[in-house]
Amino acid sequence: MTGTPLFERMALIGIGLIGSSLAQVARQRGLVGEIAISTRSPETLRRAEELDLGDIYSLDAAVAVEGADLVILCVPVGANESVAKSIAPGLKKGAILTDVGSTKGSVMEQVSPHVPDGVHFIPGHPIAGTEESGPDAGFATLFDQRWCILTPPENVDSEALEKLSAFWRGCGSDVDKMDAKHHDLVLAIVSHLPHLIAYNIVGTADDLETVTKSEVIKYSASGFRDFTRLAASDPTMWRDVCLHNKDAILEMLSRFSEDLSAMQRAIRWGDGQTLFDLFTRTRSIRRSIIEAGQETDAPDFGRHAKD
Numbered sequence: 001m002t003g004t005p006l007f008e009r010m011a012l013i014g015i016g017l018i019g020s021s022l023a024q025v026a027r028q029r030g031l032v033g034e035i036a037i038s039t040r041s042p043e044t045l046r047r048a049e050e051l052d053l054g055d056i057y058s059l060d061a062a063v064a065v066e067g068a069d070l071v072i073l074c075v076p077v078g079a080n081e082s083v084a085k086s087i088a089p090g091l092k093k094g095a096i097l098t099d100v101g102s103t104k105g106s107v108m109e110q111v112s113p114h115v116p117d118g119v120h121f122i123p124g125h126p127i128a129g130t131e132e133s134g135p136d137a138g139f140a141t142l143f144d145q146r147w148c149i150l151t152p153p154e155n156v157d158s159e160a161l162e163k164l165s166a167f168w169r170g171c172g173s174d175v176d177k178m179d180a181k182h183h184d185l186v187l188a189i190v191s192h193l194p195h196l197i198a199y200n201i202v203g204t205a206d207d208l209e210t211v212t213k214s215e216v217i218k219y220s221a222s223g224f225r226d227f228t229r230l231a232a233s234d235p236t237m238w239r240d241v242c243l244h245n246k247d248a249i250l251e252m253l254s255r256f257s258e259d260l261s262a263m264q265r266a267i268r269w270g271d272g273q274t275l276f277d278l279f280t281r282t283r284s285i286r287r288s289i290i291e292a293g294q295e296t297d298a299p300d301f302g303r304h305a306k307d
C-alpha cells in the first residue's frame with residue numbers, strides 16, 4: 001500500500017508473536033504513520049526496541065495509547081480487562097480500540113465496561129499463528145491469506161468498522177464478521193480442541209515414558225510429531241483460552257468424548273465397517289480442503305485461496 005496511511009498512530013499493547021507481526025506488516029506496507037509499543041516487562045520492551053519494531057516505547061500502556069487513532073490489545077485474553085482499565089484515561093476520542101484475542105465473548109464482557117464514550121471498540125481475531133511466542137517470533141507475512149474475524153457490537157459505527165476491516169485487508173487477511181458467541185463455538189472445535197488434544201496426548205506419552213523408556217522420543221518422527229508442535233504453544237495463552245471459553249470448550253469436549261467412546265466401542269466389537277466409514281469421511285474432508293485451494297505443506301495449510 002502507498003499514499004496516506006490508514007491510521008496516523010497505532011498503539012500495540014503487548015508485543016509478542018502477534019503484536020510484533022502487526023508492527024512489521026503495518027510498517028512494511030505503510031498502513032500506519034507511527035507505532036507506539038507498550039508491554040509489561042522491561043526486557044520484552046527493550047527487545048522490541050532492539051528489533052526496531054516501533055517509534056515510541058513505554059512501560060505505561062496509558063502513555064502509549066495517547067494520541068493513537070488505532071489501539072490493538074495483543075496480550076493473553078486474561079490480561080485484557082486490567083489493560084483496558086489502565087488505558088481508558090489515555091484513549092483519544094474517535095479512536096478505534098480492538099484486540100486479537102483467541103476468545104471473543106469474554107473479551108467483549110471484560111473490555112466494554114471500560115471503553116470511554118466516543119471510542120469505537122471492535123473486537124477481532126486473526127486466525128493465524130504459530131507455536132512460538134515473544135517479539136522475535138513475529139513476521140510480516142503471518143496474516144497473508146488468513147481470515148481475520150471481527151465481532152462488532154450491534155451499535156457499531158460503520159465507518160470505524162470499514163476502517164478496521166481495511167487495516168486487516170492491508171495486513172493480507174480476508175475479513176469476516178460474526179457474533180462473538182458463534183465465534184467462540186466455532187473456534188472451540190477448529191482451534192481450541194485440537195490444542196487440548198495435543199496437550200493431552202503429549203502429556204500421556206510423557207507419562208508413559210517411564211514405561212516405554214526412550215521409545216516415545218525414538219519413534220516420534222511421524223504423526224506424534226505434529227501433535228508436539230501444537231503442544232509446544234504458549235502455556236499462558238492457552239490457559240487463558242481455556243478459562244475464557246469454558247462453556248464452548250466443555251460442550252465440544254463432551255461431544256468429542258462421546259465420539260471417541262463410539263470409536264472405542266467399534267474397535268472393541270470388531271466393527272470394521274464403522275471405522276472404515278469414519279476414516280473415509282475424514283479423509284475426504286482433508287482432500288476437499290486442499291482442492292479448495294489450500295497448500296499441502298504444513299506451515300501454509302491454513303491459508304485460503306484468493307478469489
Ligand SMILES: NC(=O)c1ccc[n+]([C@@H]2O[C@H](COP(=O)([O-])OP(=O)(O)OC[C@H]3O[C@@H](n4cnc5c(N)ncnc54)[C@H](O)[C@@H]3O)[C@@H](O)[C@H]2O)c1
Nearest residue numbers: 014015016017018040075076077079101102129130133134
Ligand atoms: N499465538 C497464536 O497463535 C495466536 C493467534 C491468534 C491470536 N492470538 C491471541 O493473541 C494474543 C497474543 O498472543 P501472542 O501469541 O502474541 O502471545 P505472546 O506470549 O507472544 O505475547 C504476549 C505479549 O503480551 C504481554 N503481556 C502479557 N500480559 C500483559 C499485561 N498484563 N500487560 C501488558 N502486556 C502483557 C507479554 O509481555 C507479551 O509481550 C492472545 O490473546 C492470543 O489469544 C494468538
Ligand SMILES: O=C(O)C(=O)C[C@]1(C(=O)O)C=C[C@@H](O)C=C1
Nearest residue numbers: 102126127128129130131190191
Ligand atoms: O498454527 C498454529 O500454530 C496455531 O495454533 C494458530 C491458531 C489456530 O489454532 O489455528 C491458534 C490460535 C489462534 O487463536 C489462532 C490460530
